[in-house]
Amino acid sequence: MKCFIICYDLTLDVRAYLVRMDDRTNNIVILAGEEIELEIDRNGELVDKYET
Numbered sequence: 006m007k008c009f010i011i012c013y014d015l016t017l018d019v020r021a022y023l024v025r026m027d028d029r030t031n032n033i034v035i036l037a038g039e040e041i042e043l044e045i046d047r048n049g050e051l052v053d054k055y056e057t
Contacts, residue, residue, distance in 0.1 A: 007049030008033060015043070 012035065015021060019038035027034050027044075032052060035043040044052040 008045050011043070011045060011049075011051065015041070 012021070012024070015035065015037055019041060021035055021037040023034070023036040025034050026032070030044075031047055033045045035041075035045070037043070042054075044054060046052050
């Protein structure tokens with residue numbers, strides 16, 4: 006459900022160009038607008054790609 010809410014909120018402001026499941030991680034990847042890239046894990050949480 007969290008994934009749906011994130012996608013819905015995102016598309017209120019910008020157009021989503023690509024929504025796809027990454028075969029390697031089973032995460033959902035969303036490309037939107039000109040600079041927005043989101044990754045959502047199987048629990049519906051946003052993945053912080055820059056976390057160290």
